[in-house]
Amino acid sequence: MFFAAFKAFIIVYAFGLSLTRFLLGRLRVGRLLEWSLAYGLGLGLFSYWMFAVGVLRIPYSFSVLAFPVLTLTVFIFFFSWRKPAGAVPAVPPEKDKNGCRDILCLLGVLYICWNLAYVFNLALNTPVKSWDELATVAFKAKVVFFDHSLRYLKNLPHTAYPLHVPLSEAWVALCAGQWNDYVIKLFFPLAYVSFLGIHFSFLKELTNTRWAVLGVVLLISSNLFTLHATISYRDFFVAYYNCTAVYVLLLWRRRNDVPLLILSSVFAALAAWTKIEGTIYLFIVLFVLLAIVAEKKAGFRPVRLRPLMRFVPVPLFLVGGHHLYRILLAIEIEKKSRLVFQGPVLERFLDFWEKFALDIFGSANWNIVWILLLVSLPNIRAWRSCKEIRFLFLALCLFIGNLAFLSTFTESYVYIGGHQWITGLPRLILHFYPLAPALIVLLNAPLKPLASAQGSRS
Amino acid sequence: MPDIISLPVYVLMNQMQDILRSFYHPTVNSFFSAEIFHININIVLLCLFLLVTISFYVGQSVLSRKWPRMFLSPWMFKGLFGIFILYSCCQLPGMHYYFKKGLAFSEKPERERTAALFGDRYLFPEKAREMLPDGCRADLETDLNVSADPGMLHHRVLSYFLYPIDIRGVQDGPKNCMIFFQKEGAAARVPEDYDVLFMYNSENLLAVKKENR
Numbered sequence: 001m002f003f004a005a006f007k008a009f010i011i012v013y014a015f016g017l018s019l020t021r022f023l024l025g026r027l028r029v030g031r032l033l034e035w036s037l038a039y040g041l042g043l044g045l046f047s048y049w050m051f052a053v054g055v056l057r058i059p060y061s062f063s064v065l066a067f068p069v070l071t072l073t074v075f076i077f078f079f080s081w082r083k084p085a086g087a088v089p090a091v092p093p094e095k096d097k098n099g100c101r102d103i104l105c106l107l108g109v110l111y112i113c114w115n116l117a118y119v120f121n122l123a124l125n126t127p128v129k130s131w132d133e134l135a136t137v138a139f140k141a142k143v144v145f146f147d148h149s150l151r152y153l154k155n156l157p158h159t160a161y162p163l164h165v166p167l168s169e170a171w172v173a174l175c176a177g178q179w180n181d182y183v184i185k186l187f188f189p190l191a192y193v194s195f196l197g198i199h200f201s202f203l204k205e206l207t208n209t210r211w212a213v214l215g216v217v218l219l220i221s222s223n224l225f226t227l228h229a230t231i232s233y234r235d236f237f238v239a240y241y242n243c244t245a246v247y248v249l250l251l252w253r254r255r256n257d258v259p260l261l262i263l264s265s266v267f268a269a270l271a272a273w274t275k276i277e278g279t280i281y282l283f284i285v286l287f288v289l290l291a292i293v294a295e296k297k298a299g300f301r302p303v304r305l306r307p308l309m310r311f312v313p314v315p316l317f318l319v320g321g322h323h324l325y326r327i328l329l330a331i332e333i334e335k336k337s338r339l340v341f342q343g344p345v346l347e348r349f350l351d352f353w354e355k356f357a358l359d360i361f362g363s364a365n366w367n368i369v370w371i372l373l374l375v376s377l378p379n380i381r382a383w384r385s386c387k388e389i390r391f392l393f394l395a396l397c398l399f400i401g402n403l404a405f406l407s408t409f410t411e412s413y414v415y416i417g418g419h420q421w422i423t424g425l426p427r428l429i430l431h432f433y434p435l436a437p438a439l440i441v442l443l444n445a446p447l448k449p450l451a452s453a454q455g456s457r458s
Numbered sequence: 459m460p461d462i463i464s465l466p467v468y469v470l471m472n473q474m475q476d477i478l479r480s481f482y483h484p485t486v487n488s489f490f491s492a493e494i495f496h497i498n499i500n501i502v503l504l505c506l507f508l509l510v511t512i513s514f515y516v517g518q519s520v521l522s523r524k525w526p527r528m529f530l531s532p533w534m535f536k537g538l539f540g541i542f543i544l545y546s547c548c549q550l551p552g553m554h555y556y557f558k559k560g561l562a563f564s565e566k567p568e569r570e571r572t573a574a575l576f577g578d579r580y581l582f583p584e585k586a587r588e589m590l591p592d593g594c595r596a597d598l599e600t601d602l603n604v605s606a607d608p609g610m611l612h613h614r615v616l617s618y619f620l621y622p623i624d625i626r627g628v629q630d631g632p633k634n635c636m637i638f639f640q641k642e643g644a645a646a647r648v649p650e651d652y653d654v655l656f657m658y659n660s661e662n663l664l665a666v667k668k669e670n671r
Contacts, residue, residue, distance in 0.1 A: 111546070147629075155627060181568075227486070365489050
């Protein structure tokens with residue numbers, strides 16, 4: 001059955017690869033980054049396609065879902081390969097002096113391999129068994145799979161939640177031809193591999209191989225991050241899309257290539273398509289974009305807001321589409337997300353910081369990554385030499401600030417700073433955690449000059 | 459004589475193993491930190507780190523007769539990175555334990571694995587699904603308190619494994635069967651217009667409306 005389910009991955013991946021190739025064209029971003037981005041892009045857009053088919057009340061079947069996508073994939077592949085080559089000068093990749101040969105790097109690669117084996121073993125050998133999997137995520141997927149539609153969406157638990165993960169699981173089951181509590185988790189370890197590729201490529205673009213490997217080691221040393229790649233929760237995918245959006249946005253800042261900006265907007269939208277919190281993260285990424293625009297060119301003229309115009313349409317379509325459907329079905333967002341400006345605001349605010357400190361410094365969730373970050377922050381020389389650090393730090397501060405806001409002014413306080421913080425806060429920190437190891441690396445590593453970035457399309 | 463030596467070594471090794479395994483104890487929401495003598499290991503490691511760093515820093519300053527900026531001192535990051543490696547190595551035995559558990563688990567058929575995890579909450583729904591057609595909408599009768607854990611979790615597990623037999627009111631339409639789960643004297647409580655279709659044990663059974671049979 002695994003092989004039958006594997007075609008779910010092949011179709012999604014081919015779709016993503018064709019789109020990535022089409023968007024990036026002849027842009028030299030590196031194969032690893034292209035292949036890694038393709039997975040998240042393909043899976044996210046495919047699940048949205050399933051949503052669209054469901055909204056149109058067309059019953060789900062393999063052929064209904066797969067054939068239009070496959071046709072589009074073939075068409076895009078054909079179209080993107082026929083593009084004339086050579087417009088962008090091909091610059092041979094720089095030789096890395098450290099390379100993969102030094103012992104530290106090799107140990108890092110071994111640790112990564114061990115971690116990958118661990119994730120695949122745990123993800124594919126254990127069934128869905130945790131609370132949210134059984135109660136909501138996999139349950140929704142099972143309902144969609146057996147009913148071949150979104151007919152009962154309104155009767156399902158947490159109706160307002162976006163459907164990326166449940167629909168992805170339903171898709172695997174559709175390809176496998178039956179419901180299987182093990183096989184439906186296939187997409188999680190693969191997303192783990194894909195994200196490691198993105199994280200590595202981003203750091204490699206700015207530093208060298210040794211530090212990029214170290215960045216991946218720092219990332220996967222977090223217990224919670226690794227564990228969430230083995231269970232059917234939505235938080236891992238939010239972290240995936242959210243942090244990828246930030247990374248790609250920073251790559252756009254460095255290279256000034258429009259396709260990267262559009263890709264960033266798609267990934268930010270897909271974070272919102274995975275979990276409600278993703279909609280807030282989308283605005284945070286938008287804010288970082290505004291900061292980049294403001295930094296790039298002082299003052300405001302309409303032409304300088306062009307990146308903003310390029311960023312907004314995709315999220316508006318994807319996120320707006322889902323929220324519009326929700327509103328049309330009169331599905332309200334849950335009470336815990338509503339704003340509350342009454343009560344002991346200061347107490348809630350202070351409670352949040354206490355719990356936040358307790359979690360990042362006192363739990364076993366993040367290894368000692370946050371402490372490493374704290375120690376690395378005073379490295380003023382790095383701040384001066386690499387502007388990406390500023391924007392990465394800005395994004396991190398905004399994500400943490402958002403948590404402080406939610407804890408202080410919404411009823412989510414109970415799960416963030418209140419007595420049930422242990423069930424909510426660590427998973428919310430997971431959504432932006434990968435930015436911390438990336439920042440540590442950038443603050444300590446020798447940074448590459450901008451000259452290695454190639455031909456731009458702005 | 460060898461026993462006098464080997465016993466404390468054995469005890470010490472066991473203690474070490476327990477401490478190391480406590481570095482990695484997976485739960486979905488949060489990993490609790492390991493403890494040594496009831497003190498959070500993170501605090502122990504940080505104190506150790508600060509002690510070593512400050513010693514080196516003072517030593518270096520005294521030897522070079524100047525006070526370099528502490529935070530930019532290479533000792534700071536390198537020392538902490540050493541602790542990071544130590545910490546990661548300490549996690550490995552715990553991870554290895556779960557890795558081996560996963561591998562051992564994979565040798566069994568899937569049904570046995572799921573049954574080992576969930577017991578009756580999986581086996582009873584499995585049998586019920588065999589007996590009833592898809593799309594049955596059932597009423598659940600249970601002695602469990604399904605509005606609070608652990609009863610709530612049992613209810614969700616049951617509803618997940620029962621589906622497409624619906625006990626959560628997902629599908630529209632009238633209820634046409636009853637599921638008794640962990641209900642004392644279940645057989646005696648079956649309403650008159652229902653027939654017992656399958657009895658798993660005295661507390662778990664399946665009944666369908668007479669007109670549906």
